[in-house]
Amino acid sequence: MITVPVSLGPRSYEVRLGNFPTDLAADAIADAVGKASGVAILVDGNVSERSPRVRPLCEALAHRLPHVNVLPLAGGEACKTFAQLETTCQWLATMGYDRGAALVAIGGGAACDHTGFAAAIYMRGVDFVLCPTTLLALVDASVGGKTAVDLQAGKNLVGAFHQPRLVLGDLGFLQTLPAREQAAGMAEVVKAGLIADAPLFERLERESDALSPAALPEITAAAVRMKADVVARDERESNLRAILNFGHTLGHALEAASGFALLHGEAVSLGMIAALTLGAHRGHNDQELIARTRALLARLRLPVDAAGRFTPEVLARVEVDKKRRGGGVRFVFVPAPGRAVFEDIALADLREDVRTCLG
Amino acid sequence: MITVPVSLGPRSYEVRLGNFPTDLAADAIADAVGKASGVAILVDGNVSERSPRVRPLCEALAHRLPHVNVLPLAGGEACKTFAQLETTCQWLATMGYDRGAALVAIGGGAACDHTGFAAAIYMRGVDFVLCPTTLLALVDASVGGKTAVDLQAGKNLVGAFHQPRLVLGDLGFLQTLPAREQAAGMAEVVKAGLIADAPLFERLERESDALSPAALPEITAAAVRMKADVVARDERESNLRAILNFGHTLGHALEAASGFALLHGEAVSLGMIAALTLGAHRGHNDQELIARTRALLARLRLPVDAAGRFTPEVLARVEVDKKRRGGGVRFVFVPAPGRAVFEDIALADLREDVRTCLG
Numbered sequence: 001m002i003t004v005p006v007s008l009g010p011r012s013y014e015v016r017l018g019n020f021p022t023d024l025a026a027d028a029i030a031d032a033v034g035k036a037s038g039v040a041i042l043v044d045g046n047v048s049e050r051s052p053r054v055r056p057l058c059e060a061l062a063h064r065l066p067h068v069n070v071l072p073l074a075g076g077e078a079c080k081t082f083a084q085l086e087t088t089c090q091w092l093a094t095m096g097y098d099r100g101a102a103l104v105a106i107g108g109g110a111a112c113d114h115t116g117f118a119a120a121i122y123m124r125g126v127d128f129v130l131c132p133t134t135l136l137a138l139v140d141a142s143v144g145g146k147t148a149v150d151l152q153a154g155k156n157l158v159g160a161f162h163q164p165r166l167v168l169g170d171l172g173f174l175q176t177l178p179a180r181e182q183a184a185g186m187a188e189v190v191k192a193g194l195i196a197d198a199p200l201f202e203r204l205e206r207e208s209d210a211l212s213p214a215a216l217p218e219i220t221a222a223a224v225r226m227k228a229d230v231v232a233r234d235e236r237e238s239n240l241r242a243i244l245n246f247g248h249t250l251g252h253a254l255e256a257a258s259g260f261a262l263l264h265g266e267a268v269s270l271g272m273i274a275a276l277t278l279g280a281h282r283g284h285n286d287q288e289l290i291a292r293t294r295a296l297l298a299r300l301r302l303p304v305d306a307a308g309r310f311t312p313e314v315l316a317r318v319e320v321d322k323k324r325r326g327g328g329v330r331f332v333f334v335p336a337p338g339r340a341v342f343e344d345i346a347l348a349d350l351r352e353d354v355r356t357c358l359g
Numbered sequence: 360m361i362t363v364p365v366s367l368g369p370r371s372y373e374v375r376l377g378n379f380p381t382d383l384a385a386d387a388i389a390d391a392v393g394k395a396s397g398v399a400i401l402v403d404g405n406v407s408e409r410s411p412r413v414r415p416l417c418e419a420l421a422h423r424l425p426h427v428n429v430l431p432l433a434g435g436e437a438c439k440t441f442a443q444l445e446t447t448c449q450w451l452a453t454m455g456y457d458r459g460a461a462l463v464a465i466g467g468g469a470a471c472d473h474t475g476f477a478a479a480i481y482m483r484g485v486d487f488v489l490c491p492t493t494l495l496a497l498v499d500a501s502v503g504g505k506t507a508v509d510l511q512a513g514k515n516l517v518g519a520f521h522q523p524r525l526v527l528g529d530l531g532f533l534q535t536l537p538a539r540e541q542a543a544g545m546a547e548v549v550k551a552g553l554i555a556d557a558p559l560f561e562r563l564e565r566e567s568d569a570l571s572p573a574a575l576p577e578i579t580a581a582a583v584r585m586k587a588d589v590v591a592r593d594e595r596e597s598n599l600r601a602i603l604n605f606g607h608t609l610g611h612a613l614e615a616a617s618g619f620a621l622l623h624g625e626a627v628s629l630g631m632i633a634a635l636t637l638g639a640h641r642g643h644n645d646q647e648l649i650a651r652t653r654a655l656l657a658r659l660r661l662p663v664d665a666a667g668r669f670t671p672e673v674l675a676r677v678e679v680d681k682k683r684r685g686g687g688v689r690f691v692f693v694p695a696p697g698r699a700v701f702e703d704i705a706l707a708d709l710r711e712d713v714r715t716c717l718g
Contacts, residue, residue: 082441082442082444082445082448083441085441086441086510089510089516089517090510090511090512093510093512093513093516094512120519121480121517121518121519122516122517123516123517124505124507124517124518124519124520125519125520146483148483151445151448151449151452152449153449153452153453154452157448157452157481157482158448158480158481158482158483159480159483160479160480160483160484160519161483161484
């Protein structure tokens with residue numbers, strides 16, 4: 001087991017990574033929620049609550065904690081709507097959960113975002129624990145306390161900062177993922193290397209052809225540690241934390257415009273290539289870094305052909321991005337692996353650059 | 360003008376009470392939102408945006424601040440739904456408001472609660488200013504940062520703690536209120552006196568027959584100051600702040616069961632009489648305090664006949680109250696004006712007491 005502390009003063013918590021026997025997992029969760037008056041387990045529709053990993057965990061929790069019930073969520077991004085959030089809150093109230101309750105999410109990034117936001121607003125805030133079941137959720141949604149649902153106008157436009165009590169990253173779940181989702185999760189790991197961890201990036205370059213099973217916990221932990229470090233220094237994204245948006249400004253727009261046919265990690269992969277392409281145009285990075293990153297992402301079976309994808313419809317989606325400040329986009333560039341810089345770019349200039357470089 | 364500071368460290372703000380010329384009000388709001396990238400004004404459907412008090416204020420704000428737009432809300436409690444909240448957030452996104460935006464509420468308690476919660480979650484939190492137009496909103500919703508919407512299962516079950524940058528209490532609005540709403544607002548002022556300000560309670564007893572116009576700002580300020588003081592000592596309601604729930608445990612249930620035909624203040628009036636009646640039964644207060652409070656509330660034209668109102672349907676609504684902890688209700692009693700105590704009562708006992716004392 002690898003433990004990564006997320007240091008946020010009174011809101012500190014741990015991310016634990018490993019293969020957890022059911023009893024160990026249940027003990028850890030029971031310990032984290034302490035004297036909860038009741039525990040609601042929200043299970044991603046893509047992860048069957050009757051699966052051999054989920055059902056025993058729910059039963060073990062019911063043996064340890066009071067008033068345990070399971071609510072299945074819509075699978076994937078479909079749970080990140082206002083309507084689904086209201087359904088969850090209404091269910092919690094009807095089941096009699098009070099402000100001493102705790103929520104537990106078992107699922108991917110969307111289920112984690114949904115559960116965290118429900119925990120942030122139900123009775124003005126209850127505790128929660130995340131059990132991410134995808135690599136993406138583990139390295140992204142589970143660190144930093146950003147919870148959200150989507151609006152028609154864009155992804156994650158409504159949410160709250162609310163830190164979990166514990167993140168239990170059972171890597172056993174990851175092995176049950178479809179290959180495409182496993183690949184997508186690696187996009188955020190590559191991002192971690194690019195913006196803040198050159199050795200991680202180089203290790204991925206060396207080992208990506210034949211990643212050993214033993215390497216996964218270490219690589220995952222490195223990505224989690226990088227994010228935990230950034231978030232500890234800037235919890236509310238006043239500044240530094242925005243480096244985590246590398247590849248996301250254009251990636252989110254692509255993802256939304258695809259109607260979520262593109263997985264988040266796939267969109268981020270394309271967004272990173274797009275950002276590096278604009279970066280070369282603006283003198284932030286050289287062509288070699290584009291070539292290295294393309295090669296790495298392609299070997300990880302992620303899409304890298306960004307050219308031609310940024311239609312006016314996609315670019316229109318950038319407008320309501322949270323990163324925009326007074327008409328401009330705070331864009332993240334990577335001059336070299338392990339280092340990120342910001343540049344505020346007027347939206348019109350960004351559009352022009354995209355047309356020039358990626359048209 | 361009377362200024363009441365609400366001291367919450369970095370989240371401190373001021374409640375200003377008085378009659379504000381438009382320019383003064385607009386200057387104060389502009390000053391409070393600082394360098395906002397845009398300002399959205401949310402106007403209570405019960406307060407016409409074309410009214411002689413609202414329209415000039417919106418225009419004056421548009422002269423001082425960038426990107427000013429007005430969104431009319433559904434009137435009264437009707438705006439406190441998930442659906443209305445989503446409409447507001449979607450409108451903010453469509454109008455291009457970013458995380459540097461600020462919201463301004465002009466309206467009653469429901470509009471203030473809605474706006475505060477929208478500000479808490481839009482882009483994970485933007486600034487807001489409240490311009491309460493009812494006495495109730497001024498002494499209750501505008502102090503303490505409790506924002507919320509309702510669920511079918513109960514009032515204020517979903518929300519956030521989010522402090523405004525400024526509360527501008529323009530008493531000119533209060534004079535335009537229907538007599539019934541003016542009366543309802545006084546219930547929270549009486550509550551303030553009962554739980555923490557004996558001189559205020561005694562002043563109300565002396566002057567309630569003929570409250571001079573000059574007395575209103577002072578009495579309002581006293582109630583605001585009491586609440587600000589309690590909130591400053593316990594922002595997140597871990598303990599002391601719960602005294603503010605006096606009259607609310609049963610009052611909220613009545614209000615919800617009436618389908619909001621009862622105004623909040625009317626329900627609180629009945630809830631206080633009910634609480635004092637249970638209090639006499641449990642030895643917390645004497646009959647004389649019930650008689651004094653009844654007389655005062657009746658003179659203020661508030662309903663005081665609580666007997667017979669607490670049907671099983673009403674009592675069933677108490678169950679999902681946020682004040683409930685593991686099957687019990689943390690009930691607030693007032694042994695004497697200016698002093699509040701707690702008693703945890705099992706729900707079954709509470710029901711039995713209500714049947715005995717108020718059946």
